[in-house]
Amino acid sequence: MKSWFPIVLIVFISNCINAQVTAGVPDPIILCDVNNPGDETEVFDLTIREGQIINGQSNVVVTYHPTSGDALSGTNPYPNPMALTNIANPQVVFVRLQSTAGQGWDVTTLDLIVPLIPVVAAVPDDIILNEGDNDGSAIFDLTMNESQALGSQDPFRFQFKYFRIEADAIADENRIEDPENFQNTANPQTIFVRMAPLEDQCDFEIYSFTIETDGILGILDLDLNHCSIYPNPASNMVTVSFNETVSSVHVILYDMLGKRIFSETISVNNGQSAIDVSTLPKSMYYLSITSEAQTIVKKFIKN
Template sequence: LTSREDEIIGGQTNVVVTFHPTSGDALGGQNAFPDPESYINTGNPQLIFVRVTSTLNGDWQVTTMDLEVLPTIATAPENIYVPDEDLDGFTEFDLTANEIAMIGGQDPINFIFSYFEAEADCEANMNQLLDPANYQNIANPQTLYVRVERLDNGCVFCESFDIETDASLGVESLLAETIAIYPNPTQNKITLQWDAAVQVERIAVYALDGKLITTQVVSQDSTSSFINLSETADGMYFIKISTQKGTLTEKIIKN
């Protein structure tokens, strides 16, 4: 409350300012708030009564001030997911898509939104993205930061959100369709066959605890291979197939 004292006294000296819950308290000089520097409002809006008393002759005057808490945002920004037609993990995002939901029906004219790649830049209001409605990601997924400034009360805050394409899901689905793994379950060996365009580079088998069981480097012109599991204990394993287009991981069973 004391942040308004200079405005209330208007340059006067030798005065004491106190804040009170009712007009009667202010008129009687009673029940002043003991900690006006850290006062927590009890209503929204709330009327506060202010008493200004001269330390020279005891004269006093009473005035009022209004307290009102204005919400900054209604909800944190949602993560943004965009389809990626060429499955390279990079595409354009409209970072402004969350703005209406964030302010929750408040007047957009009271807000300024800015977007940043680094949290420190968001806090310092530096290096903001110039075209947030057509932003191309530099990683997938990628964390970005939005700075929201409320013009009518000066409140500022930064929030993070993620952007991501469906490239990883798309690549996995594509590889699952073009790489055959059989038989599964198996008693001895697993055979793999794939289209020449896939270009498998490496095949590895892992135990459920992440321990590497076996690995195999695949020659560039190969379209098939097999993994010998005859000496491997029965159980479930993961087979990881690394290609030039991405990675496919599948469960296999040895029995």
């Protein structure tokens, strides 16, 4: 008698699921307005961002489209993406990344920008503050007259940067970090402004205006006899010595570009007060010292 045993055939089906392609987000393409300046039109090579769009993926094709619907459906691609003249500024191009190996497709966008050419409609007025304390020092909002420079230009498409030195404004270096709360380091003082489009890579304009307050403050040659500092140059400590009897003074330390390093009230004992400068980089500094409504500024070198 034969015994029958069921034969179970187990079939393992392995599904190899390919990952969906993902389009990388490309940086904008920015071209300066050099051909017929002012028309905000240039010829763009869209393919220079394909490395960012493909992002290391293989077996893919990139096409460029005027609308999102075209990119989603894969229709109406630009016939010559290496020479596309923009018709708006900025202009959004819709990019389709299509797999040639059955891994689907994805859509991203590419911005084309021609930075505007700034025009200083009018040099802003000087800023004069009369606080009545006659100390030659004040807090200024340097941005308060930007609308005069803009005129009818769109304020959302331009930026203003403020500097103490014209060369810094041209090089875009050492800008004033908080122009809405700037304490002057000379009185009067010239402020230089770099007006540029948001994409500060092409044209810019430099202009200047003066800030001034009541009293006298100078950082170059003010040298009154009632106070001295030593040693100069200094390595670790600077001692401020007074000929007059004072109990405390307010000191503000500036670097050579007028940037405030610290500000505090310090005690004076036996006509002297010591300030720790050991952590300062080697350079020249200005020490503003205020006592009984009188302010002097002393220069010293940290070595």
